[in-house]
Amino acid sequence: MKNYFHHFLGAVLLLSFSCSEAPKTETKTASLPVYKDVPYLQDYSIKYNKQQDDLLLYQAFMDRNQTIQLSGSDGVMRTHDGQFLYPGTLLKDKTYRPIADRNISAMTVYKDQFVYLDDxxxxxxxxxxxxxxxxQLPKANTFAAGNDFGFLVSDGQSLQYLHKKKPTWTGSLNNDVVKSIRFDNKNNSYWVLGENSISSFSPGNQTLKTVFQGNNFTSFALFDNKLILTTLDGYLEVDPASGEQIGNKVTKLPWTEITYVEVIDNRLWFGSTKGAFKLKKDGKFDYYYGQRWLPGNNVKHISKGTDGSILILTDKGLGRIIFEEMTLHDKAQYYEKQVRNxxxxxxxxxxLVDMENGNFDTGRLSDSDNDGLWTTMYLAGQVFRYTVTQSEEALQNCRESMDAMERxxxxxxxxxxxxxxxxxSGYIEQLHDPERWQHTDDEEWDWKSTTSSDEAIGHIFxxxxxxxxxxxxxxxxxITLIDTLMSHIVRNDMYMVDFDGKPTTWGRWNPEYVNARPKMVGDRKINASNIIGMLQTAYHFTGKEKYKEKAFDLMENHGYLDNLMWPMKDVAMAPEDADDWSKMLSESWNHSDDEMYFVGYWGLYKYAFNDTLKTKFKEAIIDHWEIERPEKEGAWNIMTALTGTQEFDLEEAAWYLREHPMDMVSWNIMNSHRKDITFIEPNFREQTISEVLPPDERPVQRHNANMFRLDRVSSKDGSEEYSAGDIWLLPYWMGRYLGVISEPQS
Known part of the structure; x- marks a missing residue:
């Protein structure tokens, strides 16, 4: 079935390799490494929700015609509608009345055709x-197809082998209940899983032999000449020839309550009571949890579609994981549409907020404390895009955002x-922080006060x-806005002064405030770093000496150069004798500060007053980057390339861009239960595990959040969609401008 996303992606692929998007003024910093933007497999999900709460779902398959059917307590079901981000539903399949009227209890695919089991x-x-x-098994509920149209059928108690040309064989497991049957094509035999055993049946001599006994098996698969026997506490590996267990039970998994296992493209796929996961070559897992991927987390069945997709059936519906070839440029084109639409x-x-379970048509656009910051980050990305591609669309995007910024x-x-x-006007009580909103002289409009340093550095960047x-x-x-903002700050003794004549809470760069913080408190370093970069930018583009004089006054007479050069490893909690404000500021690592630092590094490094300062600023930037490396943050790695350093974790930056989910809805995410990750002791940096998870396995978030955040649990599951404008498009187009990400490669 074709859907909107497939149609859009087809157009994107054509666009990627058309001359209209060929870079015209792409800038490459000399001798830096370059990520070649070749196609990779991008995964995303199409979901189909069941309509009846009491409907039980058993299996899901796709045939050679790419039709999807499911078996359930109401017989054969099929998928209806369904697109990326727009879930479909599951309906009773009435296509062929004689099948719809039968008591279908199970199904499979044989030679890519649907085969059914009834009473x-x-x-x-x-x-x-x-x-x-x-x-002759009226309660038959499981079966498997073998060679030459042979089938082994069971009702849980008895087994029957059926073949057109061979006599029917009937038997049973010894004191065990049949749970599952699979055919071993290599040995032309069937494997029969019981709750506490696994047996082999040979259709040639029609013998049934118990190979291994255990307890509470849930499913099994044949993989790499081993039997994989799953339980609700991990899985066992058994040698099918000797019947001996290989090693210890495997429990280092995203979740150990395994409900199903399947081998797809020589990889093990597991279903569990908390999502699905695939074992990768490196021994790690791709984890699919929550409504970003699946309608429910209790997995019942997994199969491979004839189109290469993976069908993951859960208690609440079907998740179809699509793997689509695309480049980063293709992904950028999708995100550009997401932002504008x-x-x-x-x-x-x-x-977009107040959505009902991810339904965009029910949401509304929200105001934010950081409208200025998120918009300037998007705006900068569009400037980079225009510089690289000369896109008229990007230029118009810049104009529209600039209109908002000027206003x-x-x-x-x-x-x-x-x-x-x-x-x-008229909505103050429904907006964020209503006490901060002020009326204008125009009765039609209100404005929000108390602007902070976050917005200021975003503006100047x-x-x-x-x-x-x-x-x-x-x-x-x-240039006019740079001069306007910086004149206000310099004129007001290095403060942003609000409508009430008082400095805002966070718009403070005056030495009296900055140097009141102990040296290890991050605010002392961040404020010094930001304001020097801002003053340099103002001087560079206006030529006004007041900005240069003020910057050197702060560095030479008030220690701002020492402040901004303070090593990142020494940023820490304030001492016991510090003031309460400093203690509050340094309770833990401030990831919003990281965002402000790196956004400010553009002006700090590029517009340094002299080469001596530029060398020092490069040292400070790389010192910060070294601390941030465990987060594999795409924007910070690419911004570090600005300095010309050869090492800035380019592959990790590309990994961030590739692994970022196409679905940017704020679905609930859980990872803290996982057994395959290594937790570390609580620490000042708020790093929770030894290695950061891929972006598509953790909560969607902006650059100012902790990349080691594991969970998002809210009653408002799926109530917001984040914009890719600042989160993804800024680092991508900045990488294109700096020349460390290539144009798309065929």
Whole structure:
């Protein structure tokens, strides 16, 4: 079935290799390594929800026509509709009345055709309906196809072997209940799993032999000349020839309550009571948990579709995992559409909120404390995109976002002061932090006060990028805003002063405030780093000496150079005798500060006043990057390439971009239960495990969050969708501009 995403992706692939998107002014920093943007397999999910709570689902398969059918307590089901991000449903299959009217208890695929089991026979509509093998097990509920249209059938107690040309064989397991049957093509035999045993049946001499005995088996598979026997506490490996267990039970898994196992493309896929997972070549797992991937987490069955997708059947419906070839550029084209279609509010890069279980049509665009920051990060990415591709769409995106940014300054009465946000009047009580909103002279509009340093550094970053790379009216508009904001700060003694004549809580770069913090407290370093970068940017583009003089005054007379050079490893909690504010600021590592640092590094490094300072600033940036390396943060690694260093974890940056989920909905995610990850002791950095998880296995989040966050548990599961504008498009297009990510390769 074709869906919207497939149609869109086809268009994207054509776009990727068309001359219209060929880089025209792509900039490569000399001698840096380059990630070649070749196609990789991007996974995403199409979900199908069941409609009746009491419906039980047993198996799901796809035939050679790419039709999906399922067996369940209501007979044969089929998928209806369903697209990426737009779930379909499961309906009773009425396509062929004689099948719909039968008591179908199980099904399988044989030679890529559907085969059914009911209370009388094994049958199929394929082969002109000639497959019809009667059995004598009215409660038959499991079967497997062998060679030459032979089938082994069971009702849990008895077994029957059926074949058109051979006599029917009947037998049973010794004091055990049949749970599952599989055919071993290599040895032309069947394996029969009981609750406490596994046996081999040879159709040639019609003998049944118990090979291994244990306890509480749930499923099994044949893999790498071994029997994989799963339980609710991990799995066993057994030598099928000797019947001996190999090693100890395997429990280092995402979850040990295994309900199903399947071999697909020489890889083990496991279903569990907490999602599905695939064992990779390196011994690690790809983990599919939550509604990002599956309608439910209790997995009942796994199979491979004839189109290469993986069908994961759960108690609440079917998750179809698609693996689509694409480049990072293809992914960027998808995300560009995501931002423009659902995330632009008055020109701001916004979040969609109040959705009902991931339904975009029920959501609304929300204001944010950080409308200015998220928008400037998106804006900078679009400037990089325009510089690389000369895309008229990117240029228009820049203009629309710049309109919003300029209005942040003009909508309030304070000269040079950027509002946090603005909105039409009449909604203050429904907005975030209603006490921060102020009325304008225009009764139609309100604006948000208390702007912080997060927004200020975002403004200067984006305007600096625009002023440097644009060669049109946007360049002059950017320089005007740089001068407007920085004049306000310098004029007000290195504070941002609000409508009430007082400095905002966080807009403070004055030495009296900054140096009141003990040296190990991060705010002392971040404020010094940011303001020097901001003053350098202002001087670079305006040439006004006041900015240069103020920067050198802060560095030479107030220790700001020492502050910003403070080693990251020495950022720590304030001592016991420190003031309460400093203690509050340093309770743990501040990941928002990381975002502010790296966004500010553009101006700190590129516009350094002299080579001596530039060398020092490079040292500070790389020192910070070294601390951040365990997070494998795409944006921070790519920003570090700005310095010209040869080592900036390019592959980890590309890994971040490849592994980021296409689905950016805030689904509930759980990882803290996993047995395959190594937990470490609580620490100041808030690193929870020894190695960071891929982005598509953890909660969706912005760059200012802890990449080692394992869980998201909320009653508002699926209530928000984040914009890719700042999260993904900024690092991608920055990498393209810096030349460390290539244009798409065929």
């Amino acid at each position: 009388k026979a094994v049958l199929s509509n394929a082969w002109a309906g000639t497959l019809y093998l009667k059995h 659902r995330h632009i509010r008055l020109g701001f890069n916004a979040t 942040l300054f003009s909508i309030n009465p304070v000269p040079g002061f950027p509002s946090r946000s603005f909105e039409r 984006a305007y600096g990028v625009m002023a440097e790379l644009m060669n049109n009216d946007l360049k002059d508009r950017a």
